[in-house]
Every structure is written in structure tokens, then in C-alpha cells.
Amino acid sequence: MIDTQENYVVVAKHLRQIFPAAVKKSPDICALQDLNIAIKAGQLTALVGPDGAGKTTFLRLIAGLYQPSAGSLEVLGIDVAKHPQQIQDRISYMPQRFGLYEDLSIQENLNLYADLHGVPKKERKERFARLLAITDLTQFTARPAGKLSGGMKQKLGLACTLVRSPELLLLDEPSVGVDPLSRRDLWQIIQQLVAEENLSVIISTAYMDEAERCAEVYVMYEGQILTQGNPEALSEQVRGLTWQAKPPKDMKARLLQSHLLDLPAYITDAVPKGDVVRFITTAQYPQLAPEHLPAQTQVEARPPELEDAFMLFLHQAQRKANSESMISNGDVDPLIQASSLADPANAQPIIAVKDLVRKFGDFTAVASTSFDVQRGEIFGLLGPNGAGKTTTFRMLCGLLPASSGTLEVAGVNLRYARAEARRKIGYVSQKFALYSNLTVLDNLKFFGGAYGLSGKKLSLQIEKALHQFELNPHAKSGDLPNGFKQRLSMAAALLHQPEIVFLDEPTSGIDPLARRAFWYTIGELANHGMTIIITTHFMEEAEYCDRIAIQDAGKVLALGTPKQVRLQAGLEQAHDMNSAFIAIVEQARRH
Structure with missing residues (x-):
């Protein structure tokens, strides 16, 4: 049991939350089970x-x-059970x-929320001025919210x-879908509020570098606390x-990653980072023997990080469910085979x-914009919100x-x-664009038919898809977790x-483990x-790409391998793509 003390803002004892099942005769959903937690005041908690x-x-x-x-x-x-309104009067969510x-x-949005929260008129001018200053929105007060970039909206x-000064601030993944510059600005605001106003903040986040900035981190899994500290x-x-x-000279990092992930007894996790693959060994076999690695692979220890x-x-928690990977090694052939694609030896860019230009009026x-993409390449199109990358993306897709x-x-x-080209491409949009009221199977049947598949070929491809992406054919698509929606x-x-x-921010809003599995799938497809072609706001994901282009104000600012882009920014460290992105964009904007 946790003793309630004045320096705790949240104290939960044996907390449970159960939601009735959406489908009759299905079991109820236990979202939280026997949760015991005490969160301290005056700090950032993740x-x-x-x-x-x-x-x-x-x-x-x-x-x-x-x-x-x-x-x-x-x-x-x-x-909370007795006086929820008293709490809502003192917190912001x-x-x-x-x-x-x-x-x-x-300005009208600020006025409206001040009215809703009953902020006295005499307090508003100073409060609004401070909020507009720290969010850098002072010069845009007349602009409609619908005309703002994603970062400005956040x-x-x-x-x-x-708009009112809360005693506790709750933030549910506030930086999802915003670019690194906006994410940096958002965190500067949050940290400034904690430091200057002694504000207590509880934040849920999919970014481990954000969690590293917090005083305390709670790792949750299936409604329980796995660990904290x-x-x-x-x-x-x-x-x-x-x-x-560091892989041998002629081996791509993602191929070495695939090799390592095929050693589940020895490897917990492996992820490309620039020219190297960062990996975690199992506690049973903490050090890999040379025979487990391709010849001439160079291995060295590195300091541990929160990620x-x-x-x-998470891998330890999920090991029993056998869900470390999105790709299954069953008897069904993979959905995409090398023989089904055009000859990868073809030297012509795909x-x-x-000199691509797109104007909307003035x-x-x-x-x-000019660039080429080679067959079998993973090409990342990066840029801040409003940089023109979605417009470029839509032109590439023929939309x-x-x-x-x-x-x-x-x-x-x-x-x-355009119609002929669209038959040769697949497209995954940023937002879930399938039919939420249909089952997984019905969605696959509909879209397979839209792509011209029918009969035995459609049935076979659906069987492969269900197996490869571990999808329940009878699940209602709209009820799937975000990670499974992206799989579908x-x-x-x-x-x-x-x-x-074409993948338009496919990992936005999904957790790090699901992102790993998703990128493993992408790497396997490229290997075949x-x-x-992918857009993303997770700069660590740029390291998976063979080449990347950074775009802003409709222009390409940098183009090359992740290492070449880091060098252009004057940053050589493999883990610092986030800083390289910010440096390149800010240098261009200053000029």
C-alpha cells in the first residue's frame, strides 16, 4: 500500500478500470488492473x-x-470517484x-477556452501575452487555427x-505528428513551466528521448506497471x-539487422543507426561469439540508454505471446516475393x-525539386510541418x-x-484510411478487388496478408489498436x-515496439x-533509409545518405540525426 503524502499529486491503490465489451458474449476489457502508483509533485513524470x-x-x-x-x-x-468536478477545476488536460x-x-480560440474555464477578464491580458510569447504565436493571433501547421496547432x-494556471498538467502524447523543430519548441515550453511555476506535469509519450527528460518514468504494459524509476x-x-x-564493407546495415534478429536466443533487439547496427543481447548470452556474425563485422560495447x-x-513481457516481430516464419509464402517484382539489377531509377513545381494560386x-530513387531503395522524404513534402508525396503517388x-x-x-502508374504502386496514408465499420477481412477483399484481384489469386493474397501481419480476419477495423491499424x-x-x-508517416502515433516491427517489415520488403518512399517525423527512423531528402519551403535542402546529411550539417555522430535536421533547416531559414 502507498501512503498518501502532501508531496504527491496522484496516488492510486489497487486501481482497476474495466470497459464492457463492444460485442455481445465477448469478455469485458480490463484496461487497468491492480495499479499502485504515487506520482510526486513539482516534476515531470512520463x-x-x-x-x-x-x-x-x-x-x-x-x-x-x-x-x-x-x-x-x-x-x-x-x-476522483466522489469529487471529479473539484479535480477538473484545478487541473488542465x-x-x-x-x-x-x-x-x-x-486569439478567438484563447478567448473561448478562457470563457469555458471561467478565467477572470482582468487576468487574461497578461496570461495570453505570456502564453503567446512562450509558444511563439504572438504575430499570428489573427490567423485561423485551420490554417496553422501541425506544430503550431499543437x-x-x-x-x-x-489559459488558467493549473496545479497539475496532463499531456497525452502532445508531440505526435509534429516535426523535430516544433517538438523541441514544445518541450522548451513544458520545461520552462515546470521550472518557473513549479508545475506538476504527467506526460504520455512514444519518444524515449522525451521520457529521458523526465524525473520519473513508469513503463506500462497491459494495464500494469512493469517497472519505474x-x-x-x-x-x-x-x-x-x-x-x-559495423557491417562488412559491402553489407547494408539493415541486412546485418535482419541477420541479428534471426538469432532470438542471443539478440533482444537490433536497430540500424547510420553506418552501424545497435543491438541488445539477452541476459543468458550477453556477448555474441564471432561465429554468430558475418565475417569482418566489427563489434564494440556502447553505453546503455533508456530506449x-x-x-x-517490453520484449521480456511479450516473449510469452511470441510477438517480437511483425513477420511470421510460418509455412505460408510472404506477401511480396523477389520474383514478383521487376529485375532489381535494372540500373534505371524507378x-x-x-524541376518539379506545384503551385496553388499564388x-x-x-x-x-529534383531527385532520383533507385529500385529496392528506402528513400526518406523529411521536412518540418508545412515544408511541402506531403504535396510532393501526393504528386509522386499520382494523386x-x-x-x-x-x-x-x-x-x-x-x-x-497517372492511372497506369497507380497500378504499380501501393499507398499507406498518414491517417487510417480504410473502412472502420468493416472487418479486417472485408477491408482486404474490398481493396484487393479495387486493385483488380479476384478469385483464387485474391484469396491467396489475403491468406498471406493475414498470416504475415498477424491480423484477426473477423476483428472490426475501427476497434484495432493503432499499431494493428497500420499493419492492416x-x-x-x-x-x-x-x-x-508510399508510406506517409506510417508510424505516427504508434509505440516504439510497433515502430520496430513496422520498420523490420519495411526492411524485408526492400531486401526483396x-x-x-517514406515520410516521417521520427528522426531516428531516417537512419533506416538508404538516402534521405530534407525539404523546407518547397525546396530540397539536403540529399544523400544519412551520414552525408549529417556531414552537411557538421554533425558526424550516428545518433544525432535530430540535431542535423534542425541545423540544416535553421541554416536555410537564416539565409
Whole structure:
């Protein structure tokens, strides 16, 4: 039992939260089970864990939006079950999808939320000025919220959350879907509030570098706390198990990653980072023998990080469920086979872009962009919110015509034969774009038919997709966790065995373990000769790419391998792509 003390903002004892099943005769959903936790005041506290771990449910309980099913929960010394309104009067809560009124200006949104929270008129001028200053929105107060970039919307959402001065701030993944510059700005605001106002903040996050900034980290899994502690103490639990390997001269890092992940008795996790592969060994076999590695592979120890500890904890928790990987090694053939794709030895680029321009009236979204993509390459298109990368992406997919320039995809000129080119590509959008009210199987049947598949071929491809992506055919698509929604989107996009697949921020909003599995799938597809074009705001994911382009204001600022891009920014360290991205964009904006 945890003793309630004045320096705790949240105290939970044997807390349980059960939701009735959506389908009759199905078991109820236990979102939280026997949760005991005490969160200290005046500090940043992080909740991390995979999709379905219970993070959002716990935050909503703290906010007084749910009644606990069992156990007790006190927030600021108040019993949530008895006095939820008293708690709501003293805290601020920013959910994942914060409700801005897009037709109202920034100032009108602030006024509206101040009215809703009963902020006295005499306090508003000073409070608004401070919030606009720290969010860098002062000069945009007349702009409609709907015209803001994703990063600016998040900052406005935070400002609206803070129109009154709360005793406790709850943030549910506030930086999902925003670029590294906006994410940096958001965290500067949060840390400034903690330091200057002694504010207590509880944040759920999918970014381990964000959790590292917090005083205390709680790792959640299936409604329980796996472990807790400060980032340094948690990292120490994997000391002696963290390594990095430099592959032989002619081997790509992702191929070495695949080799390592095929050694589950010895390897807990492996991820490419620039020219090396960072990996975690198992406690039973902490050091790899030379015969387990390709010849001339160079291995050295590296200091442990919070992300290493997080991956170890989750893999240990999931080992019984045998779900370390999205790819199954069963008897069914993979959905995509090398023989189904065009000859990867073909030296011609599969995508050729030259002097590409797209204008919307007087506004130039993409300005004279040029680059090539080779067959079997993973090509990353990166940039801050509003940089023009989504417009570029839509033109590459044949969804939007170019204003001028040339664009060839799979040997087809997109300016004259977009429909023909679309038959050779698959597309996974940033937001779940399948039919939420249909089952997994019905979605696959519909999209397979839309791609021209039918009969035995459609049935066979669906069978492969269900097996490869470990999908339940009878599950309702809209009820799937985010990670499984992305698996379904990918499965639907690959049914017709395209030559190229376009992925628009496919890992936004899914947890680190699901992101690992997703990228393992992407790497395997590229190894089989498929070309991958991807946008992402996770800069560590840029390290998976063979080459990347950084775009801003419609122009390409940098193009090359991750190492070449880091060198352009004057940063050579493999782990510092985030800093390289920020440096390149800020240098361009200064000029």
C-alpha cells in the first residue's frame, strides 16, 4: 500500500478500470488492473508503453473523466470517484486530439477556452501575452487555427490548455505528428513551466528521448506497471548488454539487422543507426561469439540508454505471446516475393523527378525539386510541418498533378498516364484510411478487388496478408489498436504486389515496439527488391533509409545518405540525426 503524502499529486491503490465489451458474449476489457502508483509533485513524470498499455485510460481517470471500476484514486488529495468536478477545476488536460475550433483565429480560440474555464477578464491580458510569447504565436493571433501547421496547432492546443494556471498538467502524447523543430519548441515550453511555476506535469509519450527528460518514468504494459524509476536507474538495468556492430564493407546495415534478429536466443533487439547496427543481447548470452556474425563485422560495447531498457522490458513481457516481430516464419509464402517484382539489377531509377513545381494560386508549395530513387531503395522524404513534402508525396503517388516539371514513376510519365502508374504502386496514408465499420477481412477483399484481384489469386493474397501481419480476419477495423491499424493499411497496400510503396508517416502515433516491427517489415520488403518512399517525423527512423531528402519551403535542402546529411550539417555522430535536421533547416531559414 502507498501512503498518501502532501508531496504527491496522484496516488492510486489497487486501481482497476474495466470497459464492457463492444460485442455481445465477448469478455469485458480490463484496461487497468491492480495499479499502485504515487506520482510526486513539482516534476515531470512520463508514462511509456505500447498501444493498449492503459496510458490514456489512466490519464482520463486522473482527469475525472472516468469513474474507477475498483480501487481508489486521489488527485491533489481529492477522491476522483466522489469529487471529479473539484479535480477538473484545478487541473488542465490536453488529449491526443485537442479540440481547436479551426474557423476561429488563435486569439478567438484563447478567448473561448478562457470563457469555458471561467478565467477572470482582468487576468487574461497578461496570461495570453505570456502564453503567446512562450509558444511563439504572438504575430499570428489573427490567423485561423485551420490554417496553422501541425506544430503550431499543437502549441496553440497547449496554450489553450494553460489559459488558467493549473496545479497539475496532463499531456497525452502532445508531440505526435509534429516535426523535430516544433517538438523541441514544445518541450522548451513544458520545461520552462515546470521550472518557473513549479508545475506538476504527467506526460504520455512514444519518444524515449522525451521520457529521458523526465524525473520519473513508469513503463506500462497491459494495464500494469512493469517497472519505474529515473531514466538513469532504468538504463543501468541493461548495462553489459548493449553493443553496436559495423557491417562488412559491402553489407547494408539493415541486412546485418535482419541477420541479428534471426538469432532470438542471443539478440533482444537490433536497430540500424547510420553506418552501424545497435543491438541488445539477452541476459543468458550477453556477448555474441564471432561465429554468430558475418565475417569482418566489427563489434564494440556502447553505453546503455533508456530506449534499450524500454525495449528489453517490453520484449521480456511479450516473449510469452511470441510477438517480437511483425513477420511470421510460418509455412505460408510472404506477401511480396523477389520474383514478383521487376529485375532489381535494372540500373534505371524507378522514380525520376526533375524541376518539379506545384503551385496553388499564388502560393508555391513545391519549388523546382529534383531527385532520383533507385529500385529496392528506402528513400526518406523529411521536412518540418508545412515544408511541402506531403504535396510532393501526393504528386509522386499520382494523386495530384504537377504544375510543371517532369515526373516518372516505374517508367511511366505521371503527367500523361497517372492511372497506369497507380497500378504499380501501393499507398499507406498518414491517417487510417480504410473502412472502420468493416472487418479486417472485408477491408482486404474490398481493396484487393479495387486493385483488380479476384478469385483464387485474391484469396491467396489475403491468406498471406493475414498470416504475415498477424491480423484477426473477423476483428472490426475501427476497434484495432493503432499499431494493428497500420499493419492492416500496409497489408491492403501490398495485396497487388506493387513495385513501389508510399508510406506517409506510417508510424505516427504508434509505440516504439510497433515502430520496430513496422520498420523490420519495411526492411524485408526492400531486401526483396521493393522500393519504399517514406515520410516521417521520427528522426531516428531516417537512419533506416538508404538516402534521405530534407525539404523546407518547397525546396530540397539536403540529399544523400544519412551520414552525408549529417556531414552537411557538421554533425558526424550516428545518433544525432535530430540535431542535423534542425541545423540544416535553421541554416536555410537564416539565409
